[in-house]
Amino acid sequence: MLGPEYGGDGIKVERCADFDDPLIGFPGHWAPNDMLFYTGDQFPERYKSGAFIAFHGSTNRAPYPQAGYFVAFVPFENGNPTGEWKCLPTDLRAWTRL
């Protein structure tokens, strides 16, 4: 979807149609700063199929509280993330700032 900074209105796709969709999307400003596919033997078996993501967290989520600030695990199956992050933007302005 075209970002509002580039003329998007929450519906327009335009030139974004030329790009691949991301495998998974997260809410704005969570700041994913590191990712690690677990290959060790210490954790339960399921963690060998997926990625840990460190969300450093937001600085600017006004008017809402800051978000992120945790470590997530995204399970994978056949090379793709399973499940979906269901948290869709409700107020486009708040999700698209820098």
Add this chain to the structure above:
Amino acid sequence: MEVFADGFAGVDPIVSVSDAVYRPMGLAMGPDGSLYIGDTEKGKIWRVMYKGDKTTFGGGELAAMEARKSMAHIRTPDQIEDNLQRDESSPGAAIYYRYCGICHQANGEGASGRFPPLKGTEWVTGDKDRLIGIVLNGVEEPLEVNGETYTNPMPQHSFLSDKELADVLTYIRSSFGNEAEAVMEQEVKAVRGR
């Protein structure tokens, strides 16, 4: 997506960046399969180890983590309930939240390494003309504030009226523990006219 490790900030909701005690940044795995998590605020490193029974791990543990998604720093914000700006106690506060608090934060402490604090600094509580000039014209040069040098430019805010600037500057000079006298509309007008 599952929540794997939380509680780094130590508070919920996290209103200002500096409210967070820790922020996770880096991940690494040790030769024994331990997960290491690095933090940016204090340089702390956690080593996460699994000591339970791997064969029984599953539903119960994951359900407990699923419940963590209801915390304010993970859930989708409610447009009304989670709006921190719904209590705008004065015109200056309203302008502050709209144009300033995004970087300088609700508590006026900024964000280390990026945005300088407005709390407890001569830049805010000192010379009024200098302060008015910063907000009217912006700043491109690095600024040293309370011992830290900040290089992000301060954008100019000349689009605000004299009254709005006086209100917001009065607000920052009398908030966050600051106790400096008010800025008058006429004083902003005078600086703008130079």
